[in-house]
Amino acid sequence: MLDKLDTMIGFHRQALNLRAQRQQILAANIANSDTPNYQARDIDFRVELTKAIEQHQVKRQTAIGLHVTSPQHIQVNLPQQFSPDALYRIPFQDSADGNTVDMDLERMAFMDNSVHYQGSLTFLGEQFKSLMSVLQQG
Template sequence: MIGKLDEALHFQQSALRLRAERQQLLASNIANADTPNYKARDIDFSAALKQAVSTAGAPADGGLTTTAPAHIPGKAAGMTASGVPVLYRNAAQGSVDGNTVDMDVERSQFADNALRYEAGVTFAAGQLKKLLAAVQGQ
């Protein structure tokens, strides 16, 4: 029974986890808008979601292995916590200090991602309500 519930919500779980990681990257870009030589970062969401859904149950540590049980698993450089490669956004307009953050792009991407995250939460809540109604026999 638990396996069926997990299967039913796996897509939404993966999408929400990736949206949260992307939101952190976008917030980092906004926070570093005035940092010299900072390069704006993002992920390819659709490719990451395809990878997350196709590799269900695979370890998401970015390929790192621990050599002792006391070691804390980490993430590879240039990867998010779930093992998605972090990409650098090309600058639409160059700046003197080498910073590639375009605040208009970052704000619009941040707002778009936040709306899509909320839509995902709403959709997952609807799925849970349907599953609960099915379990209760309503």
């Protein structure tokens, strides 16, 4: 049962974690928009999500769990740690102080990421409501 639940929401869990990390990177870009020589960063969401899912699948196949001393203990797998590769953004126009933050681009990316994050949360909420409905009926 838990494996099916993990399969059902695993993709969205990975996507939410990655979107949260991207939101932090974009927020740092916006916060440093006036910092001389600051290099704007971002991640390639599609590439990083693919890597996170592949890493999760490998981790599930070679799960490292806690040492159990009794057959009645529940085996718990340790959560995976994933860190995306942040890339430097190439500016459309050079600035005099060497800062590569384009505020219009950063705001657009920030809002787009926020909408996708909220959409994933809404989808997961509906999935859990459906699951709860099935459990209450059964």
